[in-house]
Amino acid sequence: MGVIINQEITEPKLNNETLEALAGVARQVLKAHGREEAEVGITLTDEETIQQLNREWRGVDAPTDVLSFALDEGEPMPPTGDDAFPELLGDVVICVPVALRQAAEYGHSSTREILYLAVHGLLHLLGYDHQTAEEQTRMRQAEEKFLTEAGWGRRDEE
Secondary structure (H helix, E strand, C coil), rough: CCEEECCCCCCCCCHHHHHHHHHHHHHHHHHCCCCCCCEEEEEEEEEEHHHHHHHHHHCCCCCCEEEEECCCCCCCCCCCCCCCCCCEEEEEEEEHHHHHHHHHCCCCHHHHHHHHHHHHHHHHHHHCCCCHHHHHHHHHHHHHHHHHCCCCCCCCHH
């Protein structure tokens, strides 16, 4: 299994504790969904880049906090023999400046917000959505479950 984290921005850079927690929670989400061997990319970027992606892929000309780009459309890639390639799930792109503002607004740490956005994006790659009230409830419960298990639940920060 591979979680590839790419820090595209020079400021603000995330500290090693946050990066390690980010990789750990991503692995935890993948494992819980039986996708231990899958590979996913997590890119940490700036507002200009995420706005460009948001405009290009969603038709929204504004920065956002997180975007997910699935590669498999919900169908795992079959093994290709003895030298099978890992399943490539896709990419999660997180806008660090937006995440930092949201953390301050919601009254929790920047690490928790980055982890929340990563879990949210990964769940989208795994087929979760939040278009209906039922889907939203299911997704929010999964998000909190993974954050709590990783030691970053709402009560864990108090």
